[in-house]
Amino acid sequence: MIRIEEIHKSFNGFPVLKGVSFEVKKGEILALIGGSGKGKSVILKHVVGLITPDQGHVYIDGKDIGHLKGKELEELRSRFGFLFQGGALFSSLTVFDNLAFPLREKTNLKEEEIRDRVLQELDQVGLAGAENKFPAELSGGMLKRTAFARALVTKPEIILFDEPTTGLDPVIAHTILDLVKSVHQHRGFTAIIVSHELSRLFQIAQKVAMLHEGVILTIGTPDEFLSSDNPVVRQFVSGSLEGPIKLY
Ligand SMILES: Nc1ncnc2c1ncn2[C@@H]1O[C@H](COP(=O)(O)OP(=O)(O)OP(=O)(O)O)[C@@H](O)[C@H]1O
Numbered sequence: 661m662i663r664i665e666e667i668h669k670s671f672n673g674f675p676v677l678k679g680v681s682f683e684v685k686k687g688e689i690l691a692l693i694g695g696s697g698k699g700k701s702v703i704l705k706h707v708v709g710l711i712t713p714d715q716g717h718v719y720i721d722g723k724d725i726g727h728l729k730g731k732e733l734e735e736l737r738s739r740f741g742f743l744f745q746g747g748a749l750f751s752s753l754t755v756f757d758n759l760a761f762p763l764r765e766k767t768n769l770k771e772e773e774i775r776d777r778v779l780q781e782l783d784q785v786g787l788a789g790a791e792n793k794f795p796a797e798l799s800g801g802m803l804k805r806t807a808f809a810r811a812l813v814t815k816p817e818i819i820l821f822d823e824p825t826t827g828l829d830p831v832i833a834h835t836i837l838d839l840v841k842s843v844h845q846h847r848g849f850t851a852i853i854v855s856h857e858l859s860r861l862f863q864i865a866q867k868v869a870m871l872h873e874g875v876i877l878t879i880g881t882p883d884e885f886l887s888s889d890n891p892v893v894r895q896f897v898s899g900s901l902e903g904p905i906k907l908y
């Protein structure tokens with residue numbers, strides 16, 4: 661369903677991605693892990709066509725999205741839900757209207773149906789009663805949960821989650837990841853999740869890919885990953901200061 665082929669991307673002459681390739685099959689959840697600032701968010705932005713690669717291709721259902729323009733690109737994007745790392749809520753809209761926005765834009769649902777859908781989605785993430793608040797009135801965790809609910813509200817086929825639980829307290833973080841799992845079981849979307857919460861992540865993902873030094877160093881099932889004897893993988897999983905991963 662999603663196929664990334666040999667993507668290269670540099671910013672200001674500094675190479676970030678140096679030939680990234682991987683595939684996510686329909687219905688699969690892929691966990692994308694790797695050190696901070698190494699290009700995980702940049703990869704997700706390539707998948708929805710927000711960033712174009714210097715070299716390489718992104719295929720969705722076999723179609724090279726590099727060739728899509730205007731309406732076609734819009735159509736493709738409407739199949740996606742995207743939880744941006746920073747939330748990316750509209751600051752001038754209430755929580756309710758932030759969630760209603762993609763439904764009003766992309767569907768023909770009646771205002772009543774939109775209301776039901778939005779309230780149900782907010783209830784799922786524990787934000788019932790917060791619908792009339794503006795983003796500036798929310799805590800960091802509430803912002804994150806609103807962004808999460810907005811990524812799900814259109815019931816998209818493909819969802820990209822960029823650190824959905826970072827900054828949340830452990831209970832809410834687990835609730836969110838459990839919610840990903842249960843919604844996945846019910847609706848069967850395809851997803852890429854970037855997260856540092858490895859233990860929970862490995863319970864919900866069918867595959868794990870590790871980005872290291874601009875390429876996908878390993879990709880495999882969570883079990884394969886945990887039993888890997890690659891020293892970089894072992895150091896990353898254990899969080900050890902000793903090993904081949906350089907901080908600077
Ligand atoms: N639009 C941009 N313009 C210039 N540089 C960028 C741009 N987007 C990302 N970068 C650079 O690309 C590198 C990778 O950034 P990215 O946000 O993908 O990291 P990340 O792996 O998601 O890190 P984190 O775990 O901290 O979120 C960083 O050095 C960043 O400064």
Ligand SMILES: [Mg+2]
Pocket residue numbers: 700701702745822
């Ligand atoms: Mg990031």
